[in-house]
Amino acid sequence: MAxxxxxxxxxxxxxxGEHGAVVRALTPQNGLMAGYVRGARSRTMRPILIPSNIVQADYRARTEDQLASMTAELQQSRGPYLGEPLASAALDWVTALTAAILPEEQSYPQLHSALTALLDAICGAPSAKGWAVALARYELLLLSELGFGLSLDICTATGNAEDLIYISPKSGAAVSREAGQIYKEKLLPLPAFLNSPDQPQWDDILDGxxxxxxxxxxxxxxxxRNDVMAARSVLVDRLKRVVA
Incomplete structure (x- = not known):
């Protein structure tokens, strides 16, 4: 990439360094890109380089192995939502997660589209329930895109597709009510919305x-890197307070 x-x-x-920053940003066609921004801590750049903001980015590198220099022009600011505890926690988590686990410079157009929609929902939905489902589905999509997708269509023990209410923590596969009865204390719940367009209740969302x-x-x-998961714990705790 020149x-x-x-x-x-x-x-x-x-x-x-003293004034710069390494910025990771998700692009539509080139995936997660890293670039060095000079003056990133300046009064001008700090409001632009907020995780979840959309920017027009220019990357330039002399060689393939060199960290590219990056400049950014603001296209859409989500700064106003940083004062809202729940929205702020959600924006922090989904961007930190994306930056932490995606390999750089590999194209994930579906993830880019899903993240864009999720961020819009976090900032635009009238209630958290409007985006919490999208959050769980985005996390599920991330797992799938990176090779760790869950198999939720049929029971791993019987091959049947009916009455699937558990997930095996070992295989990530669905388990039916009957097959999982003996081991249910060791299994994870399978809320229906994870593999259907259902609009769930809060208990199902939290299970998801x-x-x-x-x-x-x-x-x-x-x-x-458990510090990244700490951001998720903050978010889930705040969601539980909304439900209570």
Whole structure:
């Protein structure tokens, strides 16, 4: 990549040196891109480089191995939502998650579209229930796109597609009520909306987030990066307070 101009969703900003930052942003066709932004901590750039903002990004690199320099022009600001505790926690989590687990410069157009829609929902839905379902489905899509998709269509024990209410924590596959009866204390719940267009109640939404959180932690955050999952814990705690 000698140069690239593209729309991008800011996902993470990490201080680098006295004034600059390494910024990771999700682009429609080129996936997650990293670039060095000079003056990132300036009064002008700080409001632009907010995770979840959409920018017009220019990347330039002299060689393939060099970290590209990046400039950014604001296209859409989500700064006004940072003062809302629930929306802010959701924006923090989904962008941090995306930056933490996606490999760089691999195209994920479906994820870009899904993240764009999710961010719009977080900022535009009249209530958290309007976007919490989309959040669980986005996490499920991330798992699938990175090779850890759950198999929720048929029972792993019987091959039947009826009465699927559990998920095996070992295989990530669905288990029917009858087949899972003996082991139900060790199984995860399978809320119907994870593999259907159903509009669930809050208990099902929280169960769905329990499932996706379990597999995200297992596959991506079993090491020192638990600080990323801490942002998710903050979000889920706030969602539970909304339900209570």
């Amino acid at each position: 140069s690239l101009r593209t729309s991008a969703i800011i996902c993470s900003v990490r201080q680098h 987030l329990k499932v996706t959180g379990f597999f995200l932690r297992r596959h991506f955050f079993a090491d020192h």
